[in-house]
Amino acid sequence: MNNFPVQLNELKTAIPTWHSTVDSAGFRAACATIREHGGRLIALWGSDERARGQGFALHAALMDAPGLICLSLPLAAENPAYPSIIDIFPAATRMQRAVYDLLGILAKDSPDTRKWLRHGAWPEDQFPLRKEFDLKQQYPLSGDAYPFVTVTGNGVHEIPVGPVHAGTIEPGHFRFSVIGERVLRLEERLGYKHKGVEKLAETMTIEQGAKLAGRISGDSTVAYAWAYAMAAESLASFTPEPRAVWLRALLLERERIANHLGDLGYLGNDVALAFGFAQFWRLKEDWLRCNQAVFGHRYLMDSIVPGGVTVDLKASDHGHLIKQGDLLEREVRTLRDIYEEHAGAQDRFVTTGRVKPDLAANLGLTGLAGRASAQSWDLRAQYPSAPYDQLDVRMATHRNGDVAARLIVRFEEVFESLRLCRLILDRMPGGTVFTPLPPAPDNAFGIGMVEGWRGEVLMALHSGKDNRIERLHPHDPSWLNWPLLEHAIIGNIVPDFPLINKSFNLSYSGQDL
Amino acid sequence: MNTTTLFFQLFQNMLVLLAAPLLLGWVNNCRAWMQGRSAAGIFQPYRSLAKLFHKDAVLAHNASPLFRHTPYLLFVSMWLAAAMVPVLAIDLPLSAAVDVIALVGIFALARVFIALAAMDIGTSFGTLGARREMLISFLAEPALLMVFFTASMIAHSTSLTTIVETLAHKQFVIHPSLAFAGIAFLMVLLAENARIPVDNPSTHLELTMIHEAMILEYSARHLALIEWASAIKLFAYITIGIALFLPFGIAEAGNWGALPFALVILALKLAAAGFGLALLESVSAKLRIFRAPEYLGTAFLLAVLGILTLNLLKV
Numbered sequence: 001m002n003n004f005p006v007q008l009n010e011l012k013t014a015i016p017t018w019h020s021t022v023d024s025a026g027f028r029a030a031c032a033t034i035r036e037h038g039g040r041l042i043a044l045w046g047s048d049e050r051a052r053g054q055g056f057a058l059h060a061a062l063m064d065a066p067g068l069i070c071l072s073l074p075l076a077a078e079n080p081a082y083p084s085i086i087d088i089f090p091a092a093t094r095m096q097r098a099v100y101d102l103l104g105i106l107a108k109d110s111p112d113t114r115k116w117l118r119h120g121a122w123p124e125d126q127f128p129l130r131k132e133f134d135l136k137q138q139y140p141l142s143g144d145a146y147p148f149v150t151v152t153g154n155g156v157h158e159i160p161v162g163p164v165h166a167g168t169i170e171p172g173h174f175r176f177s178v179i180g181e182r183v184l185r186l187e188e189r190l191g192y193k194h195k196g197v198e199k200l201a202e203t204m205t206i207e208q209g210a211k212l213a214g215r216i217s218g219d220s221t222v223a224y225a226w227a228y229a230m231a232a233e234s235l236a237s238f239t240p241e242p243r244a245v246w247l248r249a250l251l252l253e254r255e256r257i258a259n260h261l262g263d264l265g266y267l268g269n270d271v272a273l274a275f276g277f278a279q280f281w282r283l284k285e286d287w288l289r290c291n292q293a294v295f296g297h298r299y300l301m302d303s304i305v306p307g308g309v310t311v312d313l314k315a316s317d318h319g320h321l322i323k324q325g326d327l328l329e330r331e332v333r334t335l336r337d338i339y340e341e342h343a344g345a346q347d348r349f350v351t352t353g354r355v356k357p358d359l360a361a362n363l364g365l366t367g368l369a370g371r372a373s374a375q376s377w378d379l380r381a382q383y384p385s386a387p388y389d390q391l392d393v394r395m396a397t398h399r400n401g402d403v404a405a406r407l408i409v410r411f412e413e414v415f416e417s418l419r420l421c422r423l424i425l426d427r428m429p430g431g432t433v434f435t436p437l438p439p440a441p442d443n444a445f446g447i448g449m450v451e452g453w454r455g456e457v458l459m460a461l462h463s464g465k466d467n468r469i470e471r472l473h474p475h476d477p478s479w480l481n482w483p484l485l486e487h488a489i490i491g492n493i494v495p496d497f498p499l500i501n502k503s504f505n506l507s508y509s510g511q512d513l
Numbered sequence: 514m515n516t517t518t519l520f521f522q523l524f525q526n527m528l529v530l531l532a533a534p535l536l537l538g539w540v541n542n543c544r545a546w547m548q549g550r551s552a553a554g555i556f557q558p559y560r561s562l563a564k565l566f567h568k569d570a571v572l573a574h575n576a577s578p579l580f581r582h583t584p585y586l587l588f589v590s591m592w593l594a595a596a597m598v599p600v601l602a603i604d605l606p607l608s609a610a611v612d613v614i615a616l617v618g619i620f621a622l623a624r625v626f627i628a629l630a631a632m633d634i635g636t637s638f639g640t641l642g643a644r645r646e647m648l649i650s651f652l653a654e655p656a657l658l659m660v661f662f663t664a665s666m667i668a669h670s671t672s673l674t675t676i677v678e679t680l681a682h683k684q685f686v687i688h689p690s691l692a693f694a695g696i697a698f699l700m701v702l703l704a705e706n707a708r709i710p711v712d713n714p715s716t717h718l719e720l721t722m723i724h725e726a727m728i729l730e731y732s733a734r735h736l737a738l739i740e741w742a743s744a745i746k747l748f749a750y751i752t753i754g755i756a757l758f759l760p761f762g763i764a765e766a767g768n769w770g771a772l773p774f775a776l777v778i779l780a781l782k783l784a785a786a787g788f789g790l791a792l793l794e795s796v797s798a799k800l801r802i803f804r805a806p807e808y809l810g811t812a813f814l815l816a817v818l819g820i821l822t823l824n825l826l827k828v
Contacts, residue, residue, distance in 0.1 A: 159637045159720075166729065167717035181802060270721075272713040272799035278548040344710060344798035494641070495802050498718035 005029040008069065013234035014385035015449050016067030024083050027073045031062065031088045039064035040364040040377075041085075042449075043458050043475035044095035046103040048131050049074070052443065056080040056105050061447070061458055061475070067383055070447060070460075075105060084110035091364040091480050102129040102198070117191040117512065120144035128199050129471075135199055151177035151185050159494065163192045170508035174497070181493040186486045193512035201472035206232050206440055206461070209469050210305045213459065216474050217510030218299060222248075222255040223452025224474060224510075225304035227459035230385075230448025232306035235440040235463050243431045244308035246387045250424045251300050251309070253417040256453040257328075258287050258299075260410045260417075263505050264332075267407055268339070270499040271348040279335055283328060290324055308434030318425055325418050336411050349404035353488040353500030356401055365484045367455015367477040369504050372409045373401035379451035390427070391420055403503040413453075439467040454478065454507065476510030521772075522596070522605045529595040533748035534558035534741065536787055543791030558744060565737035573634045573730060583630035584731065584738035590623040591742040595749035599677045599756050601775050603763055612671040613661035616753075617654060620705070623742070624650050631727035638719055642726025645802060649711060649723065652809035653704045656697055659816030663694040664757050666823055673756065681760035689826065693819035695758045700812035702750045704805070706743070709794040711805055721799070751786045755779070 006026045008018035022030060031041070042061040049057050055077035062069045073082055084107035085092050096107040097116035104127040107113070115124075120142045122128060150158075156179055163171035171192035177185040197216055201209055213228035214221045226248050233240060261284040268276025288298040295303055295311045303311045313321075339345055355365060360373035370377060379385075380393040396412035398405035440446070440463040448459040455477025464470035481504055488500050538555035545552035572581065594616055597607050628646055631639035665671045667688055668679035704711040707724035716722055719729065728739050756763075762778035800808060 159641065161637075161720065165717075166719040166722075166725075270718065272709045272716065272797070274544070274715070275548045275795055278550050282549065342798060344800070347804070348798060348801060493802060495721040497720050 005033055006071070011070070011234065011445070011447065012237050013447055014230050015379065015383045015447075017070065017234075017447055018067065019070045019072070019445060021072045021074065024073065027058075027060070027071055028083050028085060028088070030069070030071055031060070031085050034062045034064045034069065035088050037064050038361075039069075040366070041089035041091050041095075041480075042068070042366075042456065043460070043473065043479070044092055044099060045460060045471075045473035045475070046099045046105045046129070047462060047471040048103060048129060050077050051131055056103060058082050058099065058105060059460065059473070060085075061460065063377070068447065068449060070445070072445075079106070080104065081106040081108050083108050086110055086112070089364065090362065091483065094483065095479060101127070103127050104130065114147060117194050119191055119194070121194070128196065133199070135196065135203065146189060148175050148187050148189070149185070153179075155179050156184060163189075172508050176489075176494060176497070178494055181495065183489050183492055183494060183497070186489045186497075188482055188486060190482065190508060191512050193509045195513070197474065197513045198472055201469050204469050206235070206306065206463065206467050206469055207437075209461075209472060211302060213472075213474065214301050214304075216513070217476060217507045218301075219259055220255070220452045220454060220457060220476075220507065220510065221299055221301045222251045222304060223450045223457040224459070225302070226252060227448040227450040227452075227457045228461070228474075229304050229306045230450065231446040231459040231461040232437060232440065232448075233446075234448065235444050235446030235461060236306075236438050238307070238435075238437055240308050241432050241435060242386070242429045243312075244433045245385075246424055246428045247309045247311065247313070247433060248304055249387050249391075250313075250421060250428075251295070251303055251311075252450065252452070253420050253424070254287070254291060255300060256417045257414055257421075258284055258291070259453040259505075260414045261287060261332075263502065264335070264339075264407070264410055264414075266502045266505070267349070267403070267499070268345070270502050271345050273342065273345050276335065276339060276345075279331075283331055286324070287328065290321070294321065305434070307437040308432070310434065312433050313425075313428070321425055322422060325421050329415065329418050332411070332414055339407070346404065348496075348499060349407055350400075350402060352403040352496050353492060353503060354400070354402045355484050355488050357399060359487060360401060360484065363484055363487070364480045366480045367451075368409055368413070368453065369406060369481050369484065370455065371395065371397045372405040374399045377456075379449060379456055387424065391423055393420065403499055406503040443470070452477070454505070455481065457510075474510070474513065476507050478506035478508075478511045481506050482511065518604065518606055521602050522607055525601050525605065526592070526596045529600065529745060529748060529752075530592060532783075533595070533744040534562060536748050536751070536783055537744040539784065539787045540747075540791050540794075543788050544795055547791060547795040558740075562737050562741055565732075565740070566734055568733035570733035570735055575634065576730075577633050579626075580630045580633040580730075581735070583626045584735040584742070586626050587623050588738040588742045588745075590619050591745040591749065594619045594623075595745050595752065597673065598749055598752045599674055599763060600752045601763070601772065601779060603674050603678050603681070605674075611673075613665060613673050613676070614658070614671055616673065617658055617661070620657075620746075621650075621654065623746075627727055627739075631730075634730045636730060638722070638726045638729050641720075642723055642729070645723045646727060648802075649704055649805055649809070652806055653701050653812070656809055656813040656816050657701045657705070659813060659820065660694045660698045660701065660757075663690050663816060663819040663823060666820065667691075673753075677756045677760045677763065680757070681763055688823070690819040690823035691758060693815045693822060695754075697812045697816035697819065698754055698757065700808065700815075702754060703790075703793070704809055704812075706747045706750055708790065710797040710800045711808065713799050723802075748783075751783060751790075752779075755782050755786065 006020045006022050008020045011017040011019050040063050044060050047057045056075040058073040060071045099105050101118040122139050159176040161174040163173045173189035175187045214225040216224050261280050265277045265280030292298045294317050355373045357374035360375050376397050378395040380388045381395040396409045442465050444463045446461045450457050458475040460473040462471040538558045542552040542555050597611050628643040631643040664676045668676040707714050712723040
């Protein structure tokens, strides 16, 4: 790449990726350049390198037109700090706060240094991802005082919601400041599902890590497992068998369809159109049962491992899967017509929870929600790794950025994924599906990125000695999209929040780690 | 009043009490069938009530006596309201004593107390629900009164018994005004009973709830009484609708022979009404809460049109 402020080295991985070790000034300059190019921040994470005789390090993954750019910024062992990049990428705010909570690496000049993941489970002066922190150490629960931003004014009051909800959903706290029913401000507080995934990963070998990766966010298990496998394979400079990657793509598209069907049902349910809910969930259930019958797991867990896949298609499955896809497509087309023609439902969907394209671009809205707000990023279409390079994926986008747009993008993606499934089934090459991975070199960096149903799932893997995980950072697209939900609700009314929230359907587990 | 009518009254009271959950179960069953789900059976509400009555009640520390007593008050007032409606027979001791305005008053009494109880604990959801309930009901109440006035202008009485008697015996006279009033009443019925499209009785999304938000803090027997009272309220509203708009087949008080026939007719009418309610709920989506004023404004307008039509046709 030309005209880039820092020297870049190309990494061997399935997505075009460059890596560079930078200093503080170079870090900010590189971020600013990517921002100017219209690129965006994907992930920010830190690592403890003191065992290698260095200090700490901060890593960032950014997306620019040519591909993924990873920056590593070495930091001091005492009082590690780096210049904040919130002014360049506002999306970095929560990531910077999480990096401090986990590693004690401070972002200088950051306007928001409140805690993010720490809820009183460990003391303020302890940092779980530092190597000296003992995983088994239990601390007495300390208080969890958290300064929410308060809105004052005549008639303004607050509605605190969660983390325990009336329905069976993941925990998150939402603080609404409202006048009557109108929302003036929403502030999210997440981190209730923090379970130490990254710390746990450091006790594992690269092989064992695959099982953990598949359990970070259950609804995206295929995307996580594939991203992890991709990262592990890039560490070992290994290319999986062709049949294995074709099967991976089939599994990923099946996961996308299952989740979109579920969400389309939920969107019906949230406007009390129980008919839509029942129909879509019937279709999803049939789809999951087919997964169980053909691949041995309803949610396709543990199907993808570094080195290939653990499942294979029998010749007899081909016709069955094609037939099921055709049947599903017919039913979903009918249901789409019903949703589109239902005046009551459309009245609820259209203009609700709008994220305008310029705001989406500024804050880095990504994935499905991003595509509904004219943020045309889709790894499968723009940086197609095998087998997507032979499938010519058509990206679904929309400009309106409201609940209706996210609904339409979901419908279009279901149809596109069904088309892809058909193509994959017809063109799948023969051969073996698994080859054991050679051991990874010590102190190497591998990265994997997969377009899951929510958006891009990134997996950054730093290897240690004896094929062990030195540092694993799984990154969910929800990191980038949660802040936009706070904007989407502004000016809407309180009872529309569940609908808007569901139209994003972000992961708690994937971002709380 | 003699012993026979008294017996009729007691029989109707028990019938209302025991049949109300059955009607709810029937509506839920119809909904499940229409949505392609397998139904829980029409006796499910009884099982739910039995379950709740067997649980230990949990009360917030700062709950006042108002919070604890409201479920009983709610239950009794709904039962009383349902008992006043000429369901099976006319000229019952209770229904002769009260008129439609009192009926609206009893509903209002129950509503005021449930809203106060919702705010009693001080959680944000209770207040949220109470606020929304008041928004809905202050718009629904005038519409309901207008519906009753249309009927009472036909019968020249605000006594429900007289209205039913008049309408039941003049069933071949066509009252166009009742068509307006009927639609208005149906809209009010949906709004007042927390049904789709105004509220969603089966939602667990706390931010969208209206009725459910008010009773979120109740448990065990208190919740059971409230659920039962809601079932009775729905039953009462449907029977009022039947009494006003489909009164044929009702028995005279003390006429033993007409009772079985009246029972069968009532069961058929309730089944049809429950099916219709389920159908309406299955094809509708919930309105945005700020569309509720438009919706209830339409109901009010229709009811007023009913009165106007009546007066125009009289001249």
